[in-house]
Amino acid sequence: MLAQIVLFDGFDPLDVIAPFEVLSAGAAAVGGRLEVRLVGIDAPGPVTSGTGGLQLTATHVLAPTEPGFVIVPGAAGPVSADPDVVDTIPVLLARVGETGLPGKVRQAFSAPDTVVATVCGGSLALAMAGLLEGRHAVTHHLGNDVLEATGTHVVHARVVDDGDLVSAGGVTSGLELALHLLDRQFGPQVAHAVEELFEHERRGTVWRPIGSQPLPA
Template sequence: MKAQVVLFDGFDPLDAIGPYETLTAGGIQAELVTAEGPREVPSGVGFSLRATGGLDAEEPGILLVPGAAARTDEEVLALLAAAAPALAAPVRQALDRDGVTVATVCGGSLVLAMAGLLEGRTATTNHLGLEALASFGVNAVPARVVEDGDLITAAGVTSGVDLGLYLLEREVGARKAFEVEQLFAHERRGTVWRAA
């Protein structure tokens, strides 16, 4: 199994690295990718990360979209809106494939909603963005992690580690998730809200 963590200009590093490191600690191969292919990607907090590959919507496994970081809410929304067009087609393709789980952290669900991919689905985001998420026809739930079948979303920035642990439990097993939880000295918060 492989996890693709999708970077875009202005991404929030903790949204990306929290689940990336959690998944790799649990034995899932993870790669930083972009819709455009390998490149340096500026984060929203003043440093860049190198994406080593291009987003492959045909790849089974996990496709994870982080949120954005900026000084104001308006700037965050602008970064998310700018990311949506490039991600719309490949993420739609991934959602249509068996064997692919699409996951988001924080504003990542807003990227997908802005791309028209979440209407009628159940998801979460940072508590400050729940109203915006609902405005796109999403059943916005104020939970830390929400599962809606092949779509798993996490709330605020620190929930990315909880998301990674939940994905490990789901894909590898509870024992491995517990091992990583102990390794990180982190206890998951809240119950995973399920749409079904």
């Protein structure tokens, strides 16, 4: 199976690198049953992030119906009220909707063995493209009000597992997202081994729409 991490112009590097490292370690732990790729939306090649001009190389093109995970990062860039600064994070995320990614994510949602996962503003990019209405998700705390305005049910949790959609909050939550995906697919022993390797303990409870609902406080 594949873990495909999508690169687009202005992506946040940590949103990409944290899941990439965790899932790569998980792939080694399961004997290569998982392949981790950095993918372009329409073509392979270098893609420039929103942080300091850092570039990463997409080695493949996104194959949305392949079994596994399609992981969409958030964006990085200047946060300014200055109208002359156009590459703000909301603008970068909105531009994702003008690419071929929304169509490919729709294909991923329709594939029986594919899970769409997002880190930080990745869920907001998909929501603004009209893909998450009625779903449970989370984004960076600064964007949750916008996420809610798209018709998404915002859950204030570190990781939200809504079946074929798994989302994570702020930037470093990409670690928790990837560990949860390993746990979900390969079990807790694999996830725990990767936690020990990176000396990282997962934060928070993974929210899922199952079980008893708590009574009002």
